[in-house]
Amino acid sequence: MDKMDGKTMDIVAENVSKLKELFPEAFTEGKVDFNVLKAVLRSFVDEHNERYSFTWNGKSKARMIAQTPSTGTLRPCKEESVDWDTTSNIFIEGDNLEVLKLLQKSYHKKVKMIYIDPPYNTGKDFVYKDNYQDNIKNYKEVTGQVDSKGRNLSSNPETSGRYHTDWLNMMYPRLKLGRSLLKDDGVIFISIGKEEIHNLTSIMNEIFGEECHKNIIVIRRGIKNVQAQFETIDSFNRGHEYLLFYSKSANYRFGKCSVPYEGDDEYHKEGSWNNHWRGTDRPTMRYELFGIKPPTGQWRWGEKRSTKAKENWIKICDELGEEIPQSQIDKWVADKERKKNCKIDLLRLSSTGKPEHYIRPSLGKLASDFWSDIKPNGGSQLKSCMGGAYFDTPKSVDLLARLIDFMCQENDTVLDYFAGSATTAHAVMQVNAKDGGKRKSIMVQLPEACDEKSEACKAGYQTIAELGKERIRRAAAKIKEENPGTAGGG
Numbered sequence: 001m002d003k004m005d006g007k008t009m010d011i012v013a014e015n016v017s018k019l020k021e022l023f024p025e026a027f028t029e030g031k032v033d034f035n036v037l038k039a040v041l042r043s044f045v046d047e048h049n050e051r052y053s054f055t056w057n058g059k060s061k062a063r064m065i066a067q068t069p070s071t072g073t074l075r076p077c078k079e080e081s082v083d084w085d086t087t088s089n090i091f092i093e094g095d096n097l098e099v100l101k102l103l104q105k106s107y108h109k110k111v112k113m114i115y116i117d118p119p120y121n122t123g124k125d126f127v128y129k130d131n132y133q134d135n136i137k138n139y140k141e142v143t144g145q146v147d148s149k150g151r152n153l154s155s156n157p158e159t160s161g162r163y164h165t166d167w168l169n170m171m172y173p174r175l176k177l178g179r180s181l182l183k184d185d186g187v188i189f190i191s192i193g194k195e196e197i198h199n200l201t202s203i204m205n206e207i208f209g210e211e212c213h214k215n216i217i218v219i220r221r222g223i224k225n226v227q228a229q230f231e232t233i234d235s236f237n238r239g240h241e242y243l244l245f246y247s248k249s250a251n252y253r254f255g256k257c258s259v260p261y262e263g264d265d266e267y268h269k270e271g272s273w274n275n276h277w278r279g280t281d282r283p284t285m286r287y288e289l290f291g292i293k294p295p296t297g298q299w300r301w302g303e304k305r306s307t308k309a310k311e312n313w314i315k316i317c318d319e320l321g322e323e324i325p326q327s328q329i330d331k332w333v334a335d336k337e338r339k340k341n342c343k344i345d346l347l348r349l350s351s352t353g354k355p356e357h358y359i360r361p362s363l364g365k366l367a368s369d370f371w372s373d374i375k376p377n378g379g380s381q382l383k384s385c386m387g388g389a390y391f392d393t394p395k396s397v398d399l400l401a402r403l404i405d406f407m408c409q410e411n412d413t414v415l416d417y418f419a420g421s422a423t424t425a426h427a428v429m430q431v432n433a434k435d436g437g438k439r440k441s442i443m444v445q446l447p448e449a450c451d452e453k454s455e456a457c458k459a460g461y462q463t464i465a466e467l468g469k470e471r472i473r474r475a476a477a478k479i480k481e482e483n484p485g486t487a488g489g490g
């Protein structure tokens with residue numbers, strides 16, 4: 001395959017070689033001498049029998065599975081691709097466990113951002129044992145689509161005794177393998193519901209480290225009002241879900257991110273006034289202003305700019321009077337700037353007699369961990385791209401676009417290994433089109449069959465993977481058409 005080495009990497013051997021590099025004295029004839037390793041690590045060795053830990057049935061095996069090399073290979077499908085030689089989007093059809101192993105060689109420490117939206121373990125969306133012989137048959141069996149003889153069944157009930165255990169065993173190796181693809185300044189975001197948020201946080205703290213846990217972001221979800229038909233209810237309707245955010249390195253810092261103001265934030269939209277004097281010492285900027293010449297420090301602007309700004313303030317007072325509410329000042333400035341197509345400065349004396357200059361209302365506020373402004377509109381966005389409601393749980397392109405915009409530079413790689421309808425790839429192309437970036441996306445999706453009765457199946461999509469691939473083709477074409485000359489589509 002021209003684009004990546006489709007062979008697997010021996011993860012255990014790689015790790016042992018790293019250990020050997022760090023602690024050569026702990027190796028005798030190629031084997032680890034744990035007594036020496038313990039002696040080297042001294043105070044970091046925990047000798048207590050009881051300790052704080054999170055475990056479940058199958059954890060050791062899950063750990064081992066992450067380290068077992070894959071037996072598969074990746075096969076390119078040029079005939080299905082658009083612009084094979086130049087495209088920056090890769091779609092891989094297969095079980096993500098196998099694919100993640102195969103990606104280790106070519107993408108080790110190359111991915112800037114992973115976004116995943118795994119099954120939430122609601123009792124209907126999940127899950128299968130990791131048996132590499134026949135993952136599709138296996139997947140169908142365990143998701144309850146068919147029994148061992150291939151007969152159709154209803155889904156895996158929530159009462160299954162292995163409910164959380166199965167989910168943890170599925171997620172653990174996939175998170176571990178995901179981590180080693182991340183760059184040192186890489187980040188991961190995981191969408192999840194209330195069913196597994198606690199377990200997911202526990203295994204993420206173990207795999208990534210608690211110090212790399214950045215936020216649990218609250219995301220709006222569409223409220224299903226099914227309880228309205230009953231006299232009494234057993235709990236409140238759920239209007240939110242979570243986005244778990246971890247960085248690969250504990251000391252990771254990122255640029256300030258802003259989000260638009262919303263209803264209650266209205267008052268923040270007002271402009272403000274700032275002291276025009278500052279302490280830096282430039283004698284040429286110490287001229288007389290409102291009859292004041294500072295003995296030290298300097299005025300913020302040169303004399304010409306300050307004089308013009310003073311005149312602008314006089315104009316406002318002539319037009320609107322002396323006691324002008326801030327909102328009217330903001331409107332006056334915005335109107336003038338729009339008409340004259342240039343910036344307007346204002347300078348006046350404060351109530352305490354000090355020169356102060358005008359600061360425009362800011363367009364956004366610093367993002368918090370409460371993202372109520374993003375609408376749960378993934379369904380309608382998918383429909384407008386594909387022409388039908390072909391997938392039940394697509395995420396909003398706006399959510400993914402925000403993550404990419406906040407976290408990724410223009411040449412970064414974004415990976416989603418529970419790709420579904422490929423919202424992440426769509427968002428990568430959209431952000432590229434907006435800012436001229438050349439970010440790359442890698443999608444991994446199991447060729448899970450679409451339900452026979454589903455709109456997707458009726459429209460000719462046999463699998464979710466087929467749907468995801470077609471969405472990328474269509475979104476790319478649309479973005480290209482709307483933004484000729486950008487790197488968005490393709």
Ligand SMILES: C[S@@+](CC[C@H](N)C(=O)[O-])C[C@H]1O[C@@H](n2cnc3c(N)ncnc32)[C@H](O)[C@@H]1O
Binds near residue numbers: 094393394420421
């Ligand atoms: C909740 S959906 C993701 C939806 C996606 N975020 C979107 O916006 O369309 C989870 C997807 O993961 C896929 N999946 C589950 N197990 C998988 C596996 N082992 N390998 C690859 N994909 C898997 C499912 O088929 C499903 O399409």
